[in-house]
Amino acid sequence: MKIQFQWLQELVPGLSLSPAEVAEKLTSAGLEVERIENPAANWGRVVVGHVETREKHPNADRLSLCQVRVSDADVLQIVCGAANVAAGQKVAVALVGAELPGGMKIERTKIRSVESSGMICSEKELGFAEKSQGILVLEGEPGKSKPGTPLAEALGVSAVLEVSITPNRGDCLSALGLARELAAVTGHKVKEPSFGVEEKGAALSEAASVEVQAPELCPRYCARVIEGVAVGPSPKWLADRLEAHGIRSISNVVDITNYILLLYGQPLHAFDLDRVADGKIIVRKARAGEEIETLDGKKRPLAAEMLVISDPKGPIAVAGVMGGARSEINGQTKRILLESAYFEPSQVRRTGRALGLSSESSYRFERGVDIARVPVAMDHAAALFAELAGGKIRRGTIDALAKPVEPKRIRLRPSRIKGLLGLDLPKDTVTGHLSALGFSVSSNGEALDVAVPSFRSDITLEADLIEEIARLEGYGKIPETLPLPRGKSPGDDEPIGAQEAAESALAARGWHQAVHLSFIEASWPDLLGLPPNDPRRKAVRIQNPINEEQGVLRTAVLPSLLAAYTRNRNRGVREVRLFEFSRVFHDGEGGHLLHGKGEARLPKEKTMLALVAGEVDEPSLWRGREPDREALFSLKGDILAVGTVCGVALNLEAPAGEPYLHPGRCAGISLGKETLGAWGELSPEAAVRYGIRERVVVAELDVTPLFQHRGAGRGYRPFSHFPSVWRDLALLIPEKIPAAEILAEALRAGMPLAQEAHVFDEFRGKGVEAGQKSLGIRLRYGSSD
Numbered sequence: 001m002k003i004q005f006q007w008l009q010e011l012v013p014g015l016s017l018s019p020a021e022v023a024e025k026l027t028s029a030g031l032e033v034e035r036i037e038n039p040a041a042n043w044g045r046v047v048v049g050h051v052e053t054r055e056k057h058p059n060a061d062r063l064s065l066c067q068v069r070v071s072d073a074d075v076l077q078i079v080c081g082a083a084n085v086a087a088g089q090k091v092a093v094a095l096v097g098a099e100l101p102g103g104m105k106i107e108r109t110k111i112r113s114v115e116s117s118g119m120i121c122s123e124k125e126l127g128f129a130e131k132s133q134g135i136l137v138l139e140g141e142p143g144k145s146k147p148g149t150p151l152a153e154a155l156g157v158s159a160v161l162e163v164s165i166t167p168n169r170g171d172c173l174s175a176l177g178l179a180r181e182l183a184a185v186t187g188h189k190v191k192e193p194s195f196g197v198e199e200k201g202a203a204l205s206e207a208a209s210v211e212v213q214a215p216e217l218c219p220r221y222c223a224r225v226i227e228g229v230a231v232g233p234s235p236k237w238l239a240d241r242l243e244a245h246g247i248r249s250i251s252n253v254v255d256i257t258n259y260i261l262l263l264y265g266q267p268l269h270a271f272d273l274d275r276v277a278d279g280k281i282i283v284r285k286a287r288a289g290e291e292i293e294t295l296d297g298k299k300r301p302l303a304a305e306m307l308v309i310s311d312p313k314g315p316i317a318v319a320g321v322m323g324g325a326r327s328e329i330n331g332q333t334k335r336i337l338l339e340s341a342y343f344e345p346s347q348v349r350r351t352g353r354a355l356g357l358s359s360e361s362s363y364r365f366e367r368g369v370d371i372a373r374v375p376v377a378m379d380h381a382a383a384l385f386a387e388l389a390g391g392k393i394r395r396g397t398i399d400a401l402a403k404p405v406e407p408k409r410i411r412l413r414p415s416r417i418k419g420l421l422g423l424d425l426p427k428d429t430v431t432g433h434l435s436a437l438g439f440s441v442s443s444n445g446e447a448l449d450v451a452v453p454s455f456r457s458d459i460t461l462e463a464d465l466i467e468e469i470a471r472l473e474g475y476g477k478i479p480e481t482l483p484l485p486r487g488k489s490p491g492d493d494e495p496i497g498a499q500e501a502a503e504s505a506l507a508a509r510g511w512h513q514a515v516h517l518s519f520i521e522a523s524w525p526d527l528l529g530l531p532p533n534d535p536r537r538k539a540v541r542i543q544n545p546i547n548e549e550q551g552v553l554r555t556a557v558l559p560s561l562l563a564a565y566t567r568n569r570n571r572g573v574r575e576v577r578l579f580e581f582s583r584v585f586h587d588g589e590g591g592h593l594l595h596g597k598g599e600a601r602l603p604k605e606k607t608m609l610a611l612v613a614g615e616v617d618e619p620s621l622w623r624g625r626e627p628d629r630e631a632l633f634s635l636k637g638d639i640l641a642v643g644t645v646c647g648v649a650l651n652l653e654a655p656a657g658e659p660y661l662h663p664g665r666c667a668g669i670s671l672g673k674e675t676l677g678a679w680g681e682l683s684p685e686a687a688v689r690y691g692i693r694e695r696v697v698v699a700e701l702d703v704t705p706l707f708q709h710r711g712a713g714r715g716y717r718p719f720s721h722f723p724s725v726w727r728d729l730a731l732l733i734p735e736k737i738p739a740a741e742i743l744a745e746a747l748r749a750g751m752p753l754a755q756e757a758h759v760f761d762e763f764r765g766k767g768v769e770a771g772q773k774s775l776g777i778r779l780r781y782g783s784s785d
Helices: 005-011 019-028 151-155 175-186 236-244 252-264 345-355 360-367 371-388 414-421 427-436 462-473 494-508 524-528 558-570 627-645 684-689 704-708 739-749
Strands: 002-004 033-037 046-056 064-069 075-080 090-094 109-111 114-116 160-163 199-203 209-212 220-227 268-272 280-285 291-293 299-301 307-311 314-318 336-342 392-395 398-401 409-412 440-444 447-451 577-586 592-595 598-601 604-613 651-654 661-671 674-682 697-702 725-734 754-763 772-781
Touching (some): 002 005, 002 236, 005 160, 005 175, 046 151, 175 462, 209 220, 280 336, 371 392, 427 440, 427 447, 558 604, 739 754, 739 772
Antiparallel strands (some): 033 160, 046 090, 109 114, 220 398, 291 299, 674 697
C-alpha cells in the first residue's frame, strides 16, 4: 500500500514528524514501511523562479542570458541553454549549493565569459523523466508559484511511503486506515474528510432499482444516481494524487472512484445508467452457460457459484472483481448509477482466482471492507461527481442491508493482559490505547467491555485486543522473563525422545532422513503388490486433493521412500540410504467424532519407520564378495541399533509375510510376541514396477509399541582392566538353522565369560554337502576380575 506523506499530514493535523520518523512509528506498530520514495529529496535549494527578462548571450548563439527573480529581494543572472525559455515564465531554479539527482552540484561559474548564479532546471535534471525537451515551465495556483517558494511545495510533490499490509489488516488499505494508526501511535486525532451532498431533481426510485437475490454473498448494496455528468479530464490535484499512488489518471468519473478507493479503502463502480436495461440492478449468482465481456475486452465464462451484478438482459459486472464492457462509462455518458457494496471476501477471492483476475478492488474486497462505511464512501463520491463533473444527484439512495450492523463485544480482563504481556497496566492506560484505535470501552466490574469498530474485522478474541494494547504500549516495554518451570508428567516426552535418539543413531550410521507429505496416489498398493483384502488399502481420501498423485493419506511410509530412491538413482546418486519417521492413517479405525451431521470415526494413526538402501560403500566382514548380502545384513544391524538406543531387544527372525519382499531374503521384526513389521530385499516384481534395476533392501515397522515399551536405554558399564580373548569357530550346520540361534546358544554355553558373538563368514559350495552351510562365528571372552 502506497501512501503520500503529504496526505497523511492532511489527515493527521499537527503532525511534525519527518517521513523517516513516521515510517519508524508505523513499523513499530506492526505496519512495516518497506521503503520511502521521495523525488524531492534533493530539492533542498530548488525554488520557484520568475524569468523577468531573456536576452541572447553575447558570446554564444544557442545560449540565453536570463534575469530570474527568486525572492522579493533577489534577482539572479542565469545562463540557460534551453530553447523554450522565455520572459514571464515560472520555472524551477536550482540555487548555488544545490545538489540535484544524479550528483550534479550547482556552483557560481562563468559560461562563455558571462557569470551564471544558478540553473534553470528541466524535468530530467530534477529526476522527473529520463528525457526532456527543455526546461520545466510551472503552472498552478498563484500562491504556490510565488518566486522563492520551495519547488516541492509548489508542485505538491511529497515523499511516498510503501507499507506492507498483512492479509488480516484490510482496514489499512486506505489513507484513513493508515492515518488512524499513525494518530493512535503519536497521540494525535484524525481529521475526517468533510463533504456535503446536495440532492436535486426527481427521486432515484423513478430511474433505478436494486434487487439482491444473494444476501449471504452481498450483505449490503448501496446505490445513487447522478445525472448531467460531463466526462472529461480531472483537475490537477486529483490526477497528481492518484499518480503519486501509482494510479494513472483516466477521466474525472473514473478518477473519483479511484480516489475514494484510496481514501476509504471502499471500492466503487460507476455504471452508465442508460446502458443498464430498465435501470434495474440484480445481485445474483451466475447461471450455467453465462459469460461476460469484462473491461479488459475479454469474454469470460461464468460458473454457477460466482456472484454477478446483472440487469434483466444478463451480467454487467463480476461482483467485487471487475466491471463489464456493456455498461462501461465512456465519453458520451450522462447518467451514472454509482455502486457501493460489501461482498463476502471468500467469494470474491474464489471468483478472482477462477477467472484469473485481480484488481485493486478485489484486493480490498478479499480482505474485507468496512460494511458501516459503504454508504459514506458512496456519498462522498457523489459529492465529488457534482463538484468535478457537473452532475446532479437524484433525491434518495438505495441501501439494501441484509441485517443491522452490530458491533462485536469482547470481555477484556486485566489479569489476562498481565498473564500474556507481563505488564500490570492501569485501566485508564488500556482504555486510552483501545480508544485511540477506535474501540469503545466501558467498565464491567473488574473487566472491561470492548465494542469492536466495524472496520476491524480481524478482532474476534480477547487475545486480539491484548495484541492491540501491546502494539501501542510498545513491544520494547514487555519485560524479559524466564518461563516458569512446570511439573512433568511421567512419560510426557518419551516418544519424542526415543524418536530423536533413533534418528541420531541412523544418521550416525550413514542414513539420510527424508520428509514427505502425508498425501500419496491411491494406486500405490498395486506397485507393492498388496492383496485386495490388505487393510492398508483402506485409505482416507482427500476431499479436495492438490492433484491426483496426492489423493489419499498414506497407510504406509515405504512407497514414498521407494519413489525418492528411484528419483535419486535416476539422477546419478550412487549410494542412496533413506529413512523416514512419519504418521500413517487407516480409515475408520480410530475413535468416534461427533459433529453436526452425525457421528463419524476418525482415522487410526500410528508412527512408522521405513528404510530403503541400495549399494553400500563401506568395508565389511563380507569382504565385498556378495554386495547384496552386505546391504541386507548392514540393514539388519541398523534396525537392531534402533532397538538398542530405545533400550529394547528386537527380534528380526520372525516370518515376514510381506508380498513386496523377496521370499528367500526377508524376515519379520517383533518385540516380544508383538509383530512390528518386516525387513529384507525388495522383490524383483516390485522393483520392476518402481523402475529399480539393482537389488534394494527395505524395512518398515510400527515404532509406536517400540516407544511405549522403551526401556532405560544404554547405561554405563565399567570397562575391564583385564584383556579379552577372541576365539573363532567354524561350524557345519543345517541350512535351515538361523545364525541367530547359533549365536544365542554359544553365548548361553559360554556364560558368564562369553560377552560377545557375531558371524564373520558363511560358506556354501565345494566340500560342503547340499542342505548344509559352514558358519564362521567369533566369540569374545573376558572377565572383570
